[in-house]
Amino acid sequence: MTRLAQADTFHACTTVLSFCSRQVGRVRNHLARTDAALEGQSLQSAIHPETRHDTGLSADVLTGTPTHDPDLPFFLQSGFGRRDK
Secondary structure, eight states: OOOOOOOOHHHHHHHHHHHEEEEEEEHHHHHHHHHHHHHHHHHHHHHOHHHHHHHHHHHHHSSOOOOTTTTTGGSTTTTOOOOOO
């Protein structure tokens, strides 16, 4: 005679797996947003101060990316720690 798995155990396992897959999805989305934000900040840091001075435009206008990105912490924002602003 065979024994069937208890329904409660099966339900608990599927609940845990569902929770884990949601958490992995959240982490994956967070990493994708952070990656995109870092790419935008690297575009802005590639612009030399002389270029900004010569054109009279800010870095966010030249690159089309915002200078402040809420997906990044304060120390990864564009120009953090620079004294030439």
